[in-house]
Amino acid sequence: xxxxxxxxxxxxLSAVSYYETEASCSxxxxxxxxxxxxxxxxxxxxxxxxxxxxxxxxxxxxxxxxPETSADLFQETFLRLHRGRALYRPELPFKTWxxxxxxxxxxxxxxxxxxxxxxxxxxxxxxxxxxxxPDGSYKLQSFKEAFAGLTDDQKEALVLSRYEGMKYDEIGRxxxxxxxxxxxxxxxxxxxxxxxxxxx
Amino acid sequence: xxxxxxxxxxxxxxxxxxxxxxxxxxxxRRSVERHLAECASCAAEERSxxxxxxxxxxxxxxxxxxxxxxxxxxxxxxxxxREKSQSPWLAKIPITGLWRALIPIAAGxxxxxxSYGLIHRLVDPRVHHYSILVPLFSLWWLLxxxxxxxxxxxxxxxxxxxxxxxxxxxSVALLALLISFLTYEVEFLRWLAVSAAYEIAVVSNDVxxxxxxxxxxxxxxxxxxxxxGAFSFGFSRSRGSSENLFIGSFVVTLFLSPAMYLQGxxxxxxxxxxxxxxxxAYVGSLLGMSLGLLVRRQFSFQAA
Numbered sequence: 001x002x003x004x005x006x007x008x009x010x011x012x013l014s015a016v017s018y019y020e021t022e023a024s025c026s027x028x029x030x031x032x033x034x035x036x037x038x039x040x041x042x043x044x045x046x047x048x049x050x051x052x053x054x055x056x057x058x059x060x061x062x063x064x065x066x067p068e069t070s071a072d073l074f075q076e077t078f079l080r081l082h083r084g085r086a087l088y089r090p091e092l093p094f095k096t097w098x099x100x101x102x103x104x105x106x107x108x109x110x111x112x113x114x115x116x117x118x119x120x121x122x123x124x125x126x127x128x129x130x131x132x133x134p135d136g137s138y139k140l141q142s143f144k145e146a147f148a149g150l151t152d153d154q155k156e157a158l159v160l161s162r163y164e165g166m167k168y169d170e171i172g173r174x175x176x177x178x179x180x181x182x183x184x185x186x187x188x189x190x191x192x193x194x195x196x197x198x199x200x
Numbered sequence: 201x202x203x204x205x206x207x208x209x210x211x212x213x214x215x216x217x218x219x220x221x222x223x224x225x226x227x228x229r230r231s232v233e234r235h236l237a238e239c240a241s242c243a244a245e246e247r248s249x250x251x252x253x254x255x256x257x258x259x260x261x262x263x264x265x266x267x268x269x270x271x272x273x274x275x276x277x278x279x280x281x282r283e284k285s286q287s288p289w290l291a292k293i294p295i296t297g298l299w300r301a302l303i304p305i306a307a308g309x310x311x312x313x314x315s316y317g318l319i320h321r322l323v324d325p326r327v328h329h330y331s332i333l334v335p336l337f338s339l340w341w342l343l344x345x346x347x348x349x350x351x352x353x354x355x356x357x358x359x360x361x362x363x364x365x366x367x368x369x370x371s372v373a374l375l376a377l378l379i380s381f382l383t384y385e386v387e388f389l390r391w392l393a394v395s396a397a398y399e400i401a402v403v404s405n406d407v408x409x410x411x412x413x414x415x416x417x418x419x420x421x422x423x424x425x426x427x428x429g430a431f432s433f434g435f436s437r438s439r440g441s442s443e444n445l446f447i448g449s450f451v452v453t454l455f456l457s458p459a460m461y462l463q464g465x466x467x468x469x470x471x472x473x474x475x476x477x478x479x480x481a482y483v484g485s486l487l488g489m490s491l492g493l494l495v496r497r498q499f500s501f502q503a504a
Contacts, residue, residue: 006267010263040280040283042277042281045276045277045280046273046277049273049276053269053272053273054263054264054269054442057264057268057269058261058264061261061262062261067262067265071265071268072262074268074272075268075271075272075275078276079272079275079276080271082279082280092307140258140259140260143255143258143259144259147259158256161221162221162253162256163256163261167216167223168223181219183214183218186217186221187213187214187216187217190217190249190252190253191249193252193255193256194248194252196251197251197252197255
């Protein structure tokens with residue numbers, strides 16, 4: 001019965017989407033936009049892309065920061081979203097679904113490169129920040145080094161929490177971890193950064 | 201008492217980051233605030249963590265390049281537009297229940313009939329006995345059914361690469377047969393094909409010590425067909441090109457095998473011919489893919 005209700009609600013929203021103007025897209029939730037996008041509405045895609053395009057790139061750059069790889073993964077994230085949009089179910093939060101795609105691609109990329117997570121990421125981090133802040137201060141430099149010293153899981157949890165503003169349960173869904181495990185990861189990451197700051 | 205104080209502090213410590221990130225429920229927040237007002241060490245811990253949290257803000261991140269942003273947006277929008285333009289056709293095809301099996305069978309039969317129509321003049325009934333012809337065309341039919349089934353399976357979702365591979369393989373197989381038909385029917389093309397085959401046979405004879413115009417003609421044929429297929433792959437898709445290349449050339453060769461074997465059997469060639477054809481398909485795919493990607497990049501560059 002619940003499934004039937006959801007299906008009817010979804011069909012109704014899809015049908016309604018054809019009769020509403022494109023200008024009103026900004027007032028819709030991510031999930032409503034995704035239903036419209038599934039129905040083939042270009043304006044809904046544009047709005048979702050405007051909401052998350054820059055954020056996803058930032059997320060990738062904070063984790064990987066190699067511009068070429070980030071560009072590849074960015075494109076692949078949105079292509080996977082596009083190709084797999086029929087698989088999306090509105091009961092899932094769109095944001096965690098999208099970040100899960102990006103996060104899985106990141107993990108695949110790390111695996112494919114077969115490198116040490118910490119060493120590889122810190123190398124990338126250094127390149128990116130030097131390029132972004134040519135006259136970066138000593139304090140910033142040591143903070144970057146501390147950040148690069150986090151484990152991949154800690155970095156993943158901290159970035160999603162600090163920069164993407166996600167709640168721990170949302171992060172848990174993206175990472176496939178429990179809320180408590182995410183809490184532990186963020187705490188350890190913060191304490192590591194604090195210890196590094198104390199040392200310097 | 202001391203133990204209770206430590207326990208409280210430990211619990212509070214586990215909530216401090218959540219407090220800073222503003223993820224606490226009101227009840228937890230009140231407890232934390234009450235504790236911080238009384239406990240100097242936890243308050244100091246909270247201040248130092250808040251400072252780190254604030255410092256994270258200062259960690260710069262590179263902005264997305266405008267070109268990348270627009271390129272990705274354009275690519276998805278174009279794809280969506282293309283799907284929408286196709287949807288009136290595809291949307292009418294039912295893919296549930298019995299239709300799921302019947303449509304590929306019917307489409308496969310129709311395509312096999314077209315294929316037979318295109319090459320029937322090449323078949324010599326005095327040499328090709330029906331006991332050979334029927335199994336061969338049945339195999340061809342099965343391959344077409346498989347192709348159409350995969351296309352229908354990928355309908356709407358486009359999550360499968362195989363649906364694209366099969367769609368192109370069917371097109372390439374039909375194009376190859378069309379080339380056969382034209383080179384047989386049109387005198388100029390026949391002359392061109394025979395001349396090219398003769399040249400290749402001469403080179404093959406010089407290099408490998410064996411030359412056969414018939415084998416060379418099939419080699420050109422497969423090379424050309426694969427070239428068309430691979431060019432379309434390369435032009436429309438950039439990522440995963442290498443896997444498409446190998447799958448594409450393999451499937452194309454598979455589709456062409458019955459015809460090649462059919463032709464080969466009358467000239468005392470069997471599976472050697474398929475090996476030559478596979479090589480032709482591979483070379484054609486490689487050239488087509490490279491050129492397709494090159495043209496695609498050129499177009500993207502001009503558009504940017």
